[in-house]
Amino acid sequence: MATFELSGIVRNFGGVRALKGVDIAVDAGESLVLLGENGAGKSTLIKILTGALAPDAGEIRIDGVAQDFRSPLDAQNAGISAVYQEPMIYPHLSVLENLFMGREITGAFGRVDRAAMRRTARPILAELELDETILDRPMAALSLGYQQLVLIAQTLAQNARLIIFDEPTSILSRAETERLFTIIDRLRAGGRAIVYITHRLEEVPRVGDRVTVLTDGAVTGGYGKGGFSETTLLELMAGKNSREIEAEITAHRTPAGDPATPPVMEIAGLSHPAHFEDVNLRLPPGMITGIYGLVGSGRSEVALTIFGELTRSAGTIRLEGQEIAPADPAEAIALGIGYLPEDRKLQGIFASKPLEANMTSNGLARFRGGWGLLDFPALAAEARRIMGQYNIKAQSARTLISTLSGGNQQKGLFARWAGQPFKVLILDEPTRGIDVRTKDEIHDFIRDLATGGVAVVVISSDLKEVLSVSDRIVVMRAGRVVDEVSGTAMTPERVLSAAIGAGQTGESAA
Amino acid sequence: MTAPTDTPPHGSGRDPEHDAAHGPAQGPTRNPARDAIPPAPTPPDPAAPDPAAPDTKALAAGARGNRLAAFAGAREGVLAITLVVVLVGITLGSHGDFWSHVNINNLLVRIAITAIPAIGMTLVILTGGIDVSIGSMLGLVAAVGGLLFQAGWSVWAVAPVFVLLGAGFGLVNAAIILGGRVPPVVATLGTLSIFRMAVFLVLGSNWITMIPPELTTLFITSRLWVLPVATVVALVLMILFALFLRGFRTGRHIYAIGNNAEAARLAGIKVRRLELYTYVLLGAFTGIAALLTLGQSPLVQNSTGTGFELGVIAAVVLGGTELSGGKGTILGTALGTIIVELIKDGVVLMHIQPFWGGVLLGGIILVSIGANRRFPGKAAGTKGAGG
Numbered sequence: 001m002a003t004f005e006l007s008g009i010v011r012n013f014g015g016v017r018a019l020k021g022v023d024i025a026v027d028a029g030e031s032l033v034l035l036g037e038n039g040a041g042k043s044t045l046i047k048i049l050t051g052a053l054a055p056d057a058g059e060i061r062i063d064g065v066a067q068d069f070r071s072p073l074d075a076q077n078a079g080i081s082a083v084y085q086e087p088m089i090y091p092h093l094s095v096l097e098n099l100f101m102g103r104e105i106t107g108a109f110g111r112v113d114r115a116a117m118r119r120t121a122r123p124i125l126a127e128l129e130l131d132e133t134i135l136d137r138p139m140a141a142l143s144l145g146y147q148q149l150v151l152i153a154q155t156l157a158q159n160a161r162l163i164i165f166d167e168p169t170s171i172l173s174r175a176e177t178e179r180l181f182t183i184i185d186r187l188r189a190g191g192r193a194i195v196y197i198t199h200r201l202e203e204v205p206r207v208g209d210r211v212t213v214l215t216d217g218a219v220t221g222g223y224g225k226g227g228f229s230e231t232t233l234l235e236l237m238a239g240k241n242s243r244e245i246e247a248e249i250t251a252h253r254t255p256a257g258d259p260a261t262p263p264v265m266e267i268a269g270l271s272h273p274a275h276f277e278d279v280n281l282r283l284p285p286g287m288i289t290g291i292y293g294l295v296g297s298g299r300s301e302v303a304l305t306i307f308g309e310l311t312r313s314a315g316t317i318r319l320e321g322q323e324i325a326p327a328d329p330a331e332a333i334a335l336g337i338g339y340l341p342e343d344r345k346l347q348g349i350f351a352s353k354p355l356e357a358n359m360t361s362n363g364l365a366r367f368r369g370g371w372g373l374l375d376f377p378a379l380a381a382e383a384r385r386i387m388g389q390y391n392i393k394a395q396s397a398r399t400l401i402s403t404l405s406g407g408n409q410q411k412g413l414f415a416r417w418a419g420q421p422f423k424v425l426i427l428d429e430p431t432r433g434i435d436v437r438t439k440d441e442i443h444d445f446i447r448d449l450a451t452g453g454v455a456v457v458v459i460s461s462d463l464k465e466v467l468s469v470s471d472r473i474v475v476m477r478a479g480r481v482v483d484e485v486s487g488t489a490m491t492p493e494r495v496l497s498a499a500i501g502a503g504q505t506g507e508s509a510a
Numbered sequence: 511m512t513a514p515t516d517t518p519p520h521g522s523g524r525d526p527e528h529d530a531a532h533g534p535a536q537g538p539t540r541n542p543a544r545d546a547i548p549p550a551p552t553p554p555d556p557a558a559p560d561p562a563a564p565d566t567k568a569l570a571a572g573a574r575g576n577r578l579a580a581f582a583g584a585r586e587g588v589l590a591i592t593l594v595v596v597l598v599g600i601t602l603g604s605h606g607d608f609w610s611h612v613n614i615n616n617l618l619v620r621i622a623i624t625a626i627p628a629i630g631m632t633l634v635i636l637t638g639g640i641d642v643s644i645g646s647m648l649g650l651v652a653a654v655g656g657l658l659f660q661a662g663w664s665v666w667a668v669a670p671v672f673v674l675l676g677a678g679f680g681l682v683n684a685a686i687i688l689g690g691r692v693p694p695v696v697a698t699l700g701t702l703s704i705f706r707m708a709v710f711l712v713l714g715s716n717w718i719t720m721i722p723p724e725l726t727t728l729f730i731t732s733r734l735w736v737l738p739v740a741t742v743v744a745l746v747l748m749i750l751f752a753l754f755l756r757g758f759r760t761g762r763h764i765y766a767i768g769n770n771a772e773a774a775r776l777a778g779i780k781v782r783r784l785e786l787y788t789y790v791l792l793g794a795f796t797g798i799a800a801l802l803t804l805g806q807s808p809l810v811q812n813s814t815g816t817g818f819e820l821g822v823i824a825a826v827v828l829g830g831t832e833l834s835g836g837k838g839t840i841l842g843t844a845l846g847t848i849i850v851e852l853i854k855d856g857v858v859l860m861h862i863q864p865f866w867g868g869v870l871l872g873g874i875i876l877v878s879i880g881a882n883r884r885f886p887g888k889a890a891g892t893k894g895a896g897g
Contacts, residue, residue, distance in 0.1 A: 052776075071776075071778075072776045073776070073777070073778040087777075088772070088773040088776070089769075089770065089773070090765070090766055090770050090773065090774075090836070091769055091770075092765070092768075092769050092832075092836045092837040093762075093765055093766065093769055093838070096765075097762060097765075101762070101763075101766050101774070101777050102763075102766075102774070102777030102778045102779055103777075104759050104762065105777075106758075106759050107563060109758065110759060110760060111757055111758050111759075112757055112762060174755075202708035288680040374587075378788055403651050
């Protein structure tokens with residue numbers, strides 16, 4: 001019996017099954033790496049373990065005793081704390097207060113006993129090799145790396161027996177990363193259990209005693225130290241039925257547009273000071289270019305730069321041979337560039353408006369009636385036509401879009417952009433969080449668009465989607481284009497390994 | 511500054527060789543935040559000072575007990591200097607009228623009337639909220655209280671009513687903001703108009719002048735040591751709340767809410783309940799201010815309290831409290847209040863047209879917000895090594 005056990009954890013979001021009965025276990029003094037692609041269910045699992053989400057089924061046991069966490073506070077009191085990707089800090093307060101917020105040591109009438117807190121903090125700081133003077137500094141004055149150390153100290157101040165690290169190195173430099181690994185070793189040697197979440201393959205052997213691979217919400221493999229190779233992990237992450245995917249892909253694939261035809265858009269040396277560097281792309285008409293990369297690889301930022309929302313620091317964008325520099329999205333749209341944003345709720349739907357307004361908002365110029373007013377009957381007819389064309393299920397075009405299912409909302413947004421005569425259309429996560437059937441439908445619509453001569457770009461974290469819909473795939477990692485594949489070279493392993501930087505273990509271990 | 515003392519708390523926090531080699535290419539991965547330049551991406555330049563390096567200067571100053579230098583560098587020090595400058599300016603500009611007995615007394619009472627609600631306003635703003643309705647609220651409490659005076663109630667009977675009424679109106683604001691999830695500015699702009707309309711309904715077109723003279727005797731003309739009672743009340747409340755905010759658990763939780771409400775909630779802090787308390791407290795303190803206002807000038811009319819909120823908010827913001835919450839001190843608010851009242855007084859003494867007073871207050875708010883952004887200062891409410 002392991003110290004911390006999760007068994008049969010199930011969690012659904014709407015109709016989507018994010019976790020399909022996951023079992024993991026970790027012992028005191030042991031570190032477990034949870035490895036998985038974007039959307040594999042890692043974050044959901046962590047939220048359940050830390051009490052931020054309740055599972056729909058399954059059990060969490062500590063020392064064999066079943067737990068019922070109703071809040072993160074419950075989990076903390078049971079000895080489970082997490083260090084999140086984005087530091088959760090009180091920027092204006094001192095490090096000392098950040099360490100103890102909510103669990104201050106107090107004297108009479110709730111008077112905060114700072115001297116006692118200082119005494120408690122001292123051995124914790126020593127364990128992390130931090131100087132005591134850091135306690136008086138405001139949190140905001142520390143670098144992200146030191147803020148993370150303070151948050152680790154916070155878990156120790158909470159007497160955590162299980163510490164969860166959620167992709168902790170994504171904000172760290174190399175040196176900071178190495179220091180973090182040393183600290184994790186020490187924590188583990190001190191008898192604490194560690195769960196370490198990552199999608200960076202090269203970190204696995206350095207951090208983990210064991211590794212568990214999560215794919216599509218299910219555990220697809222578990223190995224002890226030395227019991228795995230990069231290839232086996234990669235295959236597991238890509239999904240064990242990658243052969244099936246390939247069969248499906250070849251079945252769908254239509255002959256790509258002729259690469260020799262002059263591209264609609266050509267991007268050279270495009271750079272942004274914070275997000276990406278030296279990106280080159282050729283977008284021929286009638287071709288679907290997939291851009292795959294992990295969150296933070298800069299894929300959406302490239303699109304937003306083309307769309308005039310972000311400002312480039314270098315590089316050129318040519319549209320049909322003409323150099324362009326859209327200053328904002330309105331100008332990009334006028335030039336013939338469309339962008340379906342990735343966040344449906346925040347950047348997509350007009351939640352309080354009916355479906356009709358949502359679908360037609362980009363094409364209002366075509367519906368001008370008398371005296372410059374909108375031609376409402378024509379708009380209504382257009383809305384009915386779109387609903388038919390894209391098989392959107394709603395009571396009527398007057399239904400509020402926010403009351404529809406995610407899939408129908410997404411089809412409505414797709415129609416908003418696809419119905420316009422764009423030369424280049426960028427679709428960012430066109431099928432995120434929707435069911436498989438609608439996904440397939442949207443993929444067909446995307447192919448129709450390309451057949452119509454539009455240069456289409458599909459940005460996705462969904463490996464299967466990118467593989468099945470694209471004629472050619474550009475892989476991005478850490479702000480750079482690291483691979484470009486087309487035809488039979490488009491295998492899940494190749495794309496995924498380029499995206500996560502597999503095969504570079506030696507470099508990082510150095 | 512790369513003095514040898516400027517090293518991070520332990521060893522080298524940054525390996526220059528690694529960073530120089532990987533810095534540019536790694537830049538984009540360091541912060542996955544979208545659509546924004548990451549906050550202070552660590553420069554790959556090995557010569558740049560590590561932001562985590564302890565501020566050796568400040569620490570050394572604390573160790574030597576050189577508090578004066580630290581104080582002058584802090585927000586409060588800047589305010590104290592400003593205060594002296596304003597004081598000298600008014601003395602010269604008013605040809606000495608400023609230092610007359612009558613003027614100093616009036617000024618001390620007016621400072622008290624602004625300072626007491628300013629304590630409550632500081633707490634509200636520290637949590638990230640705001641209440642712009644307190645001018646109308648003061649008018650409404652004064653109107654209802656005035657009617658009770660007219661009906662022959664004694665000062666001792668009416669005084670608690672003032673406080674309770676104010677607390678009640680604060681509760682109304684809290685209910686709209688927290689219950690209805692309405693942004694505080696919008697909610698209290700609404701009640702600003704509603705409370706003012708209620709004043710009209712209560713008073714009709716009448717004035718109330720039947721305020722018992724004992725009220726004035728009790729709070730305004732009586733003195734403890736040299737200060738009017740009203741000023742002593744304000745001073746005591748200021749000290750109590752300064753200690754509360756600085757040294758007590760609930761006080762620190764108020765800062766935590768303004769710093770990161772979500773983190774505070776996850777740390778088990780009762781965020782909404784504390785926010786409610788701050789609005790109720792501000793209401794009660796506005797009630798006290800209404801009582802003192804009647805003591806100072808025994809007249810209630812439809813316009814009583816109009817624009818009062820502006821002075822209070824100006825005092826708090828000038829005192830260094832961040833409008834976004836999480837940072838500020840009562841000492842700062844006290845100094846801010848004194849400066850605001852001095853300026854208002856100076857406008858009168860120097861025979862400047864009254865609406866310039868409003869321009870000055872608005873200007874103070876704008877300049878202070880700019881200064882807060884530019885000079886972020888130290889950890890909130892805990893200065894120096896004393897914590």
